[in-house]
Amino acid sequence: MDxxxxxxxxxxxxxxxxxxxxxxxxRHVIAVNVMGAPGAGKTAVLEATARAMRDTVKIGVLAGDLxxxxxxxxxxxxxxxxxxxxxxxxxxxxxxxxxxxLAGLPWRDLNFLFLENVGNLVxxxxxxxxxxxxxxxxxxxxxxxxxxKYPTIFQKSDLxxxxxxxxxxxxxxxxxxxxxxxxxxxxxxxxxxxSSKTGEGIxxxxxxxQGHDLHRSPACAATVTTW
Amino acid sequence: MDxxxxxxxxxxxxxxxxxxxxxxxxRHVIAVNVMGAPGAGKTAVLEATARAMRDTVKIGVLAGDLxxxxxxxxxxxxxxxxxxxxxxxxxxxxxxxxxxxLAGLPWRDLNFLFLENVGNLVxxxxxxxxxxxxxxxxxxxxxxxxxxKYPTIFQKSDLxxxxxxxxxxxxxxxxxxxxxxxxxxxxxxxxxxxSSKTGEGIxxxxxxxQGHDLHRSPACAATVTTW
Numbered sequence: 258m259d260x261x262x263x264x265x266x267x268x269x270x271x272x273x274x275x276x277x278x279x280x281x282x283x284r285h286v287i288a289v290n291v292m293g294a295p296g297a298g299k300t301a302v303l304e305a306t307a308r309a310m311r312d313t314v315k316i317g318v319l320a321g322d323l324x325x326x327x328x329x330x331x332x333x334x335x336x337x338x339x340x341x342x343x344x345x346x347x348x349x350x351x352x353x354x355x356x357x358x359l360a361g362l363p364w365r366d367l368n369f370l371f372l373e374n375v376g377n378l379v380x381x382x383x384x385x386x387x388x389x390x391x392x393x394x395x396x397x398x399x400x401x402x403x404x405x406k407y408p409t410i411f412q413k414s415d416l417x418x419x420x421x422x423x424x425x426x427x428x429x430x431x432x433x434x435x436x437x438x439x440x441x442x443x444x445x446x447x448x449x450x451x452s453s454k455t456g457e458g459i460x461x462x463x464x465x466x467q468g469h470d471l472h473r474s475p476a477c478a479a480t481v482t483t484w
Numbered sequence: 485m486d487x488x489x490x491x492x493x494x495x496x497x498x499x500x501x502x503x504x505x506x507x508x509x510x511r512h513v514i515a516v517n518v519m520g521a522p523g524a525g526k527t528a529v530l531e532a533t534a535r536a537m538r539d540t541v542k543i544g545v546l547a548g549d550l551x552x553x554x555x556x557x558x559x560x561x562x563x564x565x566x567x568x569x570x571x572x573x574x575x576x577x578x579x580x581x582x583x584x585x586l587a588g589l590p591w592r593d594l595n596f597l598f599l600e601n602v603g604n605l606v607x608x609x610x611x612x613x614x615x616x617x618x619x620x621x622x623x624x625x626x627x628x629x630x631x632x633k634y635p636t637i638f639q640k641s642d643l644x645x646x647x648x649x650x651x652x653x654x655x656x657x658x659x660x661x662x663x664x665x666x667x668x669x670x671x672x673x674x675x676x677x678x679s680s681k682t683g684e685g686i687x688x689x690x691x692x693x694q695g696h697d698l699h700r701s702p703a704c705a706a707t708v709t710t711w
Binding site: 262294295296322323324325327346348375376377378379380383396398399400402403405406407408409421423424427428 | 489521522523549550551552554573575602603604605606607610623625626627629630632633634635636648650651654655
């Protein structure tokens with residue numbers, strides 16, 4: 258695609274994203290764009306989030322995937338309102354896909370709407386969906402260097418969820434170096450370490466989310482990051 | 485990009501890829517396109533491959549990356565001839581990037597040229613580079629479902645390298661289900677399990693490569709997969 262065509266396409270996406278955002282805000286629905294590499298643990302962390310939040314708030318998920326609706330099925334099995342968005346060859350969600358996906362989800366009554374993006378650290382960073390927050394799910398097995406190698410997605414994120422921390426004893430991950438690398442690329446570096454398997458850190462993540470719930474002051478969110 | 489523009493772009497890429505392939509074959513250089521998600525272990529497996537092969541054959545790497553030359557630096561530190569290809573916003577290598585990258589690498593004397601693609605399970609599958617073989621590096625932490633979720637890249641691959649097998653005791657990965665899923669999408673399913681950390685399986689992978697070395701009969705390669 259040439260530069261001008263790309264600009265037009267992104268401008269069209271931004272218009273739809275703004276419309277999505279306005280409607281989410283009108284209904285007090287907090288939309289969270291959940292991005293990360295394939296296998297980073299996006300669906301698992303949303304399952305753990307649903308278990309932790311189910312008695313207090315209503316959550317829903319639009320689960321983006323190239324070719325299957327496996328993630329939406331997994332989430333439904335965990336009791337979450339979930340709808341698949343099958344993107345075909347597209348390596349990311351866009352605002353219009355979200356708009357169409359909403360038709361299948363009773364989203365207006367939700368407190369949180371998670372937009373689980375396609376597993377990819379490149380393309381999703383370019384497309385605004387209308388979300389309130391961007392979260393990157395990064396597994397401890399992916400290495401310290403990922404923020405420097407995929408800077409745009411980290412630069413645009415409000416929070417990094419470092420997942421699979423139960424595997425840390427088996428790895429040589431230098432968490433301090435990872436934090437330093439995040440500081441280089443994130444304007445407001447924030448990281449929370451979680452294990453969807455053991456539940457470690459899920460409370461802090463839920464606390465972070467609830468700091469933004471229903472337009473309460475987001476200031477308290479800063480106190481729960483482990484930075 | 486509309487369909488026609490995309491077709492034109494891919495046709496142009498295919499022409500350059502054919503030219504690359506002819507030149508590689510003329511020089512008896514086996515080019516291997518190494519794909520995989522961010523953090524799957526592509527660079528680590530190439531480092532282990534270099535250690536295992538250094539006394540017998542000459543290998544080189546063109547290391548694709550969005551924003552850094554870290555992988556090329558890591559490989560050079562391991563004694564490998566390596567040249568970075570910085571792709572900017574592009575989520576994949578293309579044939580022309582490879583062509584330009586070759587200018588910095590004494591590739592004509594190599595036995596194997598590895599084209600380490602950008603960490604991504606979507607975009608790289610669409611671009612022929614002129615390689616002889618496609619290999620997908622898939623880490624044991626990524627889950628059994630990835631072949632079904634990213635079918636195109638697995639469908640086009642000659643071999644899946646299942647990496648980080650040293651972590652298997654800590655995981656619930658169902659390797660049999662992963663194999664079943666690969667059988668669904670790969671025309672000629674082939675998998676080798678390796679650990680770049682312990683060296684497990686690296687010999688079999690080197691054997692697989694050498695089955696294709698210098699246009700010797702590739703038939704023996706079939707005997708070393710662990711299918």
